[in-house]
Amino acid sequence: MKKPKVGIFDFACCEGCQLQIANIGEDVLDVLGSIDVVEWREVMSEKWGKNLDIAIVEGSITNPHAVKRIQRIRKKAKILIAYGSCATIGGVNGMKNNFNLDDIRKYVYGDSYRFFPTEMTKAVHQTVKVDYFVNGCPVYIPEFVAVLKAVLQGVPYYVPDYPVCVECKLNENVCMYDRKVTCLGPVTRAGCNAWCINNGNICYGCRGMVSNPNEKGAQDVLAKYKIPMDLILNKMNMYNKCRELG
Amino acid sequence: MEDLQYVILKRERFHDFISRLSKMQKLVAPVSKGYHHFAFEEVTSGNEIALSYIPTILPLKKFFMPQRETLLEFKTAKGTYAEPVVEYEPMTIFGAHTCDLAGIQCLNMVFSERPKDYNYLTRKNKITLIGLECNAYCDEHASCHLVNASFPSGGYDLFFTDLEDYFIVHVNTQTGDEIIDIIKSFEKADMSHIKELKRLRDNKSKIFSNEVSIERRHIPELFDMSFRARVWKALEERCLACGNCTNVCPTCYCFDIRDELELNLKRGVRYRVWDSCQLEPFARVAGGINFRKERSARQRHRYYRKFRYPVDRFSRFFCTGCGRCTRTCMAGISLKETLNELIKESEDRVWKKWL
Amino acid sequence: MEKVAIKDSSYRLKKAKILQTKKLTANEKFFEIVLMDGERLDHEPGQFIMISLLGIGEVPISICSSPAKRDSFDLCIRAVGKVTRSLHKLKAGDKIGIRGPYGKGFPVRILEGNDLLIIAGGLGIAPLRSLIQYVLDNRRDFGKVHILFGCKEPKDMLFSDELEHWTKRIDLHYACTVDRADPDWAGNVGVITTLIPGVDIEPSRTFAAVVGPPIMYNFVIKELIAKGIPERQILLSFERNMKCGNGKCGRCQIQNLYVCQDGPVFHYEQIKNLSEAF
Numbered sequence: 001m002k003k004p005k006v007g008i009f010d011f012a013c014c015e016g017c018q019l020q021i022a023n024i025g026e027d028v029l030d031v032l033g034s035i036d037v038v039e040w041r042e043v044m045s046e047k048w049g050k051n052l053d054i055a056i057v058e059g060s061i062t063n064p065h066a067v068k069r070i071q072r073i074r075k076k077a078k079i080l081i082a083y084g085s086c087a088t089i090g091g092v093n094g095m096k097n098n099f100n101l102d103d104i105r106k107y108v109y110g111d112s113y114r115f116f117p118t119e120m121t122k123a124v125h126q127t128v129k130v131d132y133f134v135n136g137c138p139v140y141i142p143e144f145v146a147v148l149k150a151v152l153q154g155v156p157y158y159v160p161d162y163p164v165c166v167e168c169k170l171n172e173n174v175c176m177y178d179r180k181v182t183c184l185g186p187v188t189r190a191g192c193n194a195w196c197i198n199n200g201n202i203c204y205g206c207r208g209m210v211s212n213p214n215e216k217g218a219q220d221v222l223a224k225y226k227i228p229m230d231l232i233l234n235k236m237n238m239y240n241k242c243r244e245l246g
Numbered sequence: 247m248e249d250l251q252y253v254i255l256k257r258e259r260f261h262d263f264i265s266r267l268s269k270m271q272k273l274v275a276p277v278s279k280g281y282h283h284f285a286f287e288e289v290t291s292g293n294e295i296a297l298s299y300i301p302t303i304l305p306l307k308k309f310f311m312p313q314r315e316t317l318l319e320f321k322t323a324k325g326t327y328a329e330p331v332v333e334y335e336p337m338t339i340f341g342a343h344t345c346d347l348a349g350i351q352c353l354n355m356v357f358s359e360r361p362k363d364y365n366y367l368t369r370k371n372k373i374t375l376i377g378l379e380c381n382a383y384c385d386e387h388a389s390c391h392l393v394n395a396s397f398p399s400g401g402y403d404l405f406f407t408d409l410e411d412y413f414i415v416h417v418n419t420q421t422g423d424e425i426i427d428i429i430k431s432f433e434k435a436d437m438s439h440i441k442e443l444k445r446l447r448d449n450k451s452k453i454f455s456n457e458v459s460i461e462r463r464h465i466p467e468l469f470d471m472s473f474r475a476r477v478w479k480a481l482e483e484r485c486l487a488c489g490n491c492t493n494v495c496p497t498c499y500c501f502d503i504r505d506e507l508e509l510n511l512k513r514g515v516r517y518r519v520w521d522s523c524q525l526e527p528f529a530r531v532a533g534g535i536n537f538r539k540e541r542s543a544r545q546r547h548r549y550y551r552k553f554r555y556p557v558d559r560f561s562r563f564f565c566t567g568c569g570r571c572t573r574t575c576m577a578g579i580s581l582k583e584t585l586n587e588l589i590k591e592s593e594d595r596v597w598k599k600w601l
Numbered sequence: 602m603e604k605v606a607i608k609d610s611s612y613r614l615k616k617a618k619i620l621q622t623k624k625l626t627a628n629e630k631f632f633e634i635v636l637m638d639g640e641r642l643d644h645e646p647g648q649f650i651m652i653s654l655l656g657i658g659e660v661p662i663s664i665c666s667s668p669a670k671r672d673s674f675d676l677c678i679r680a681v682g683k684v685t686r687s688l689h690k691l692k693a694g695d696k697i698g699i700r701g702p703y704g705k706g707f708p709v710r711i712l713e714g715n716d717l718l719i720i721a722g723g724l725g726i727a728p729l730r731s732l733i734q735y736v737l738d739n740r741r742d743f744g745k746v747h748i749l750f751g752c753k754e755p756k757d758m759l760f761s762d763e764l765e766h767w768t769k770r771i772d773l774h775y776a777c778t779v780d781r782a783d784p785d786w787a788g789n790v791g792v793i794t795t796l797i798p799g800v801d802i803e804p805s806r807t808f809a810a811v812v813g814p815p816i817m818y819n820f821v822i823k824e825l826i827a828k829g830i831p832e833r834q835i836l837l838s839f840e841r842n843m844k845c846g847n848g849k850c851g852r853c854q855i856q857n858l859y860v861c862q863d864g865p866v867f868h869y870e871q872i873k874n875l876s877e878a879f
Contacts, residue, residue: 030509149507155657155683162525165488169574170313170520172303174283177576186486186576212526214541217486221576316604317612320655328655328698330610335602361611361847368607473876500851503844507656514656516612518844523851531842532660532682535815537855537877547854547877555857 004053004152007039008083009073011059011066012093012121017084017138018042018058024141031145034152052077054151060086060093060242061122074128079151082124083144085137089208090123090242092137097121097241123242132157137206137239140192160190161211164203168194176202182227184235187213206239252435252443255406255413259431261292264340266429271374272337274309276302286339295341297408300384301568305496306339306346309373310353311366311520317503318516328516332365338374338425345390345568347377347401349496355560356499374421377405381446382453387569389457389582392465395566396454397447407443414443457567458585465563468585468592469554473546477587482542484577489522491571491579492548497564498522523547549584611847614653614698615640620673621693625759628679629724630689633666635673636699642674646731647706647838647866651846652676653698654691658684661843661861664702665727667734677727677759703846704865707732707810707836715808716744718800718830720821722793722813723752726759728838728865729812733767740772747800750777751793751813755786774800793817797824804829812838818879822869835869839878 008018018040024031039048055077061070074080085091096104097120105113124130132151134144150157160166164185168175171194176183184205185197196203222232255263267273268290275289276299284299286306312333320328342350350370357366377398380390390396398405403422406413414435417423426432460468492498502521507514521528524544530536538544552565565581572580616637623631636642642650644664653659660682666675680686691697709732717736721729736743748767752758758777767775776796778789789796793813809825811818818837825835841853841860848862856875858864872878 027509034509145509146506149509149511152509152511153507153656155687161527162522163486163488165486165490165576166493166522166525169303169490169493172279172285172308174279174281174303175574175576178281178283186488212487214483214486217484217577220484221486221578224576224578317610318614322655327616328614328653330607330613331604332607332610333602333604356849359848362609363847363849364607364610368605499849501844501849503659503850505656505658511656516653516655516659518850521850521852523854528852529842531840532685533840537841543877550856551854558857 003034003036005038005048005051006035006054006056007048007052007073007077008037008042008056009039009058010041011057011070011086011124012062013059013084013086013091015042015058017086017136020138020141020144024145027145031148034148050076054079054081056081056083057087057124058083060090061119061124061127062093062096063116063118065117067119067127070124070128079131080124080128081132081134081147081151082130083134084139085135085206085208085239087124088130088133088135089240090121090126090245091206091239093121094241095238097244098237120245121242122245126242126245133159135159135189135207136192137204140195142193143191159207162190163210164188164190164192164194164197164207166190167192168197168203170194171198173197177225182225182232182235184232186221187218187236204239205236209236209240209243251417252440253415253417253426253432254435254439255415255432257411257413260413263429263431264292264295265290266431267338267340267425270338270425270428272335273340274337275340279303286341289340297341297378299341301343301345301388301570301573303570303574304494305349305568305570306342307349307353307496307499309337309339310350310370311357311499311501314517314519315365316515316517317365319513320516321513322507323512332368334369334372336372338376340376341378341406342375342402343378343380343384343568344398345388345395345566346496347375347398348393348395348566349568350375351401352497352556352560352562352564352566353499355562374425375402375404376422377402379405379407379446381408381450385569385573387572387580387582388567389565389569389585390567391454392456392458392460392462392585393563393565393567394462397450407446409439409442409446412439414439458582458589460585460589465553466557468588469550471592471595472588473550475588475591477584477591478542478546480587481545481579481584482540484579485524485541485545486577487524487526487541487544488576489524490574490576492522492524493520494570494574495552496566496568496570497552498548500528523551545579611845612700614700617697617699619691619693619695619697622691625677626757628681629759630678630680632676632678632688632691633673634676634697634699637696641671642699642702643671644668644674644702644731645706646709646735647728648702648704648731649728649865650676650699650701650703651843652684652688653700654684654687655698657687659698659700659844660684661703661846663728663731663838663865665730667731667738669735669738675730677724677730679724700846703861705863707866709735712808713739713742714744715806715834716802717746718802718807718809718825719746719748720793720797720809720811720813721748721750722817722821723757724759725812725814725817725838726750729810730760730763732810737773744806745774745802746772747774747802748776749793749796749800750775751779751796752777753780755779755783776800792820794820794824797821797828800828802828802830805831808834808836810836810838815840815879832873833868833870837867837869837872838865839867840865
């Protein structure tokens with residue numbers, strides 16, 4: 001089988017998810033051995049410019065220039081993978097959508113703000129069609145490897161549509177709420193094996209929300225633990241603001 | 247008169263016993279995880295063990311049917327060459343409460359039913375089980391007496407009862423007897439020990455009573471008339487469908503089967519993982535129809551799988567009264583409360599019939 | 602961790618090879634399959650198998666050929682999920698894994714000597730084809746045989762050449778209908794229940810075998826009962842999500858029944874009070 005030609009691209013992001021590839025560990029050679037990376041700004045100077053089998057896209061779409069660029073990448077790529085929270089759900093860049101866009105431009109660029117057009121932050125699939133999603137901030141490497149295998153096999157990858165609690169419980173963690181700490185696990189999509197909680201951190205909701213949450217029930221739970229609604233909403237919006245764009 | 251089936255272990259020899267036991271094969275026992283939570287984990291000394299503990303976060307099923315276990319190993323190049331395998335690890339479990347022993351008895355029945363599940367049965371035969379009696383209730387969420395699991399009734403190799411100065415140990419199997427022989431920390435039990443055990447059990451009979459106001463034999467009847475009860479509708483609003491209640495249940499055994507290839511796409515495994523009827527996609531077919539779409543239907547299904555369906559199939563309840571589902575539920579759905587509400591609603595209905 | 606092979610595992614696969622494939626409609630494909638190593642499937646009409654693509658997964662599929670065809674068997678597979686879409690890419694000569702046959706099929710011993718009313722909606726024709734072929738192979742053992750078939754549009758019609766053949770046989774009463782006609786369609790238009798009142802049967806000695814989408818059952822059963830067919834003489838086959846086929850994984854459970862072991866074919870009487878069935 002011919003190795004697929006892969007381009008790795010970044011938009012508004014910290015490029016940390018691309019760095020995760022270096023963190024794959026012992027499988028890194030297998031991963032890089034199964035694909036033919038032809039363009040990757042972070043590690044190589046070559047530009048490919050031709051058609052691609054797979055485009056891996058990190059980052060969210062935040063200005064008109066990015067919209068045009070992602071459309072060009074989409075046209076050239078048979079398969080497009082949204083890679084990391086910024087790409088899959090808008091991520092922390094979505095916090096921009098809390099403010100008036102002109103105010104933000106003035107704040108960042110001062111008097112010359114007119115030369116810097118901007119748009120509401122969007123996840124990649126809110127701009128072009130996405131074939132595979134690798135959620136997470138940063139991506140969870142075992143899940144990225146699973147998605148890559150699915151791409152190579154030509155089969156779909158389904159992101160689990162149940163909460164992180166499922167995987168957290170299987171890891172036999174003491175529930176954060178029992179430790180009197182607020183955690184977004186109950187409303188966040190699993191697939192990360194409760195990575196953060198296993199390591200003593202809370203869930204920040206970086207994988208997006210489950211598709212059919214019981215909102216009434218969730219509110220009752222917050223009330224039971226005496227957690228104010230706006231605190232939880234703020235926490236959810238840290239990664240999930242772009243969900244409002246539909 | 248002496249009873250060969252009973253021996254005693256003096257308290258001061260407990261640590262010695264545990265360290266010797268841990269040298270025989272892998273030993274797991276309840277350990278504290280903080281915040282009043284416990285888990286069965288590997289131990290090598292008695293200090294690590296929490297002798298007084300409430301049911302662990304996950305029950306013993308994690309050792310009998312691991313969260314992920316390989317069923318087949320295959321090579322794709324050869325088309326359909328696949329070898330069924332079982333992975334197992336010989337181990338001893340110390341400190342299993344009667345509720346958890348009952349849980350394993352339930353799983354044994356399920357996986358022995360034809361077609362037999364040799365993955366489970368092979369692994370089960372490699373595990374030695376040592377029980378530990380609850381002298382009193384662990385907490386208010388337990389309902390072990392209701393389902394007849396508050397006193398030991400088999401399902402173990404050895405069974406420890408803590409009588410302060412010493413443990414009295416019931417030797418139930420040849421495997422148990424061999425442990426007693428090899429470790430040599432035990433002494434014969436005499437009549438006074440047996441009497442003290444009987445005194446404890448008599449006292450227990452006063453402490454333990456039906457936690458829900460219904461006689462055990464009436465439970466199937468209660469469920470027969472409750473399929474359309476309002477109680478389930480009320481759970482629709484509360485349940486978050488997180489699947490915690492089934493993951494922590496000692497008798498929930500539903501699973502998913504998945505394939506995984508190596509990156510070269512040449513070799514792979516078929517494996518099974520725990521699944522939950524509480525999760526949205528569980529009863530959904532590929533065409534998109536979901537046969538238990540509502541959370542209320544899924545919760546109802548869980549209760550019927552504990553209190554009604556297994557009565558027909560296995561002549562016993564699949565609830566062991568451990569209380570884990572109640573303790574773990576963020577939404578505060580309580581098994582005892584649900585049963586009480588079902589009873590109340592059914593009484594209303596019976597009453598109305600007479601008016 | 603130790604690992605050993607288990608030869609009697611219920612997950613062991615039988616090796617099988619695709620003999621031929623044929624596209625039936627845009628979404629459905631026909632497969633003729635032979636077990637390798639001289640094994641025979643030896644199934645009953647209405648049973649199903651688990652079919653495996655190593656590395657992708659396993660799905661339950663109804664067997665759609667008569668047991669009388671002993672050296673190979675047929676499947677009709679709709680591409681709806683990951684495994685079935687991948688199966689559609691296979692061609693003659695490709696190898697697959699098989700487990701089964703599983704479940705309780707149509708009780709042909711009980712059906713013998715009776716009249717049959719076979720009602721198929723859409724893909725429901727697949728499991729019923731195994732029964733129809735069985736009946737035709739043993740035609741003398743049965744009384745009158747009626748077949749009603751309905752699908753959404755003429756282009757969705759499965760096994761159209763065989764249906765054509767059935768219309769010509771004198772020992773079958775065959776009728777079909779479509780929900781929506783196209784310009785070339787000259788037959789009945791309307792849902793399948795519209796065909797039932799016109800069927801001439803003696804209800805006391807007629808068994809109905811019904812397979813179709815879930816929505817169809819309630820309406821069809823109502824018509825059959827109106828027609829006077831006793832509840833225990835109405836047979837239904839259910840489709841559910843399944844992972845193991847052994848009555849363990851819990852996916853296919855309808856209240857206290859497992860479709861994979863207790864079904865997929867049920868007497869209506871057996872399941873009429875199970876609200877999760879419909």
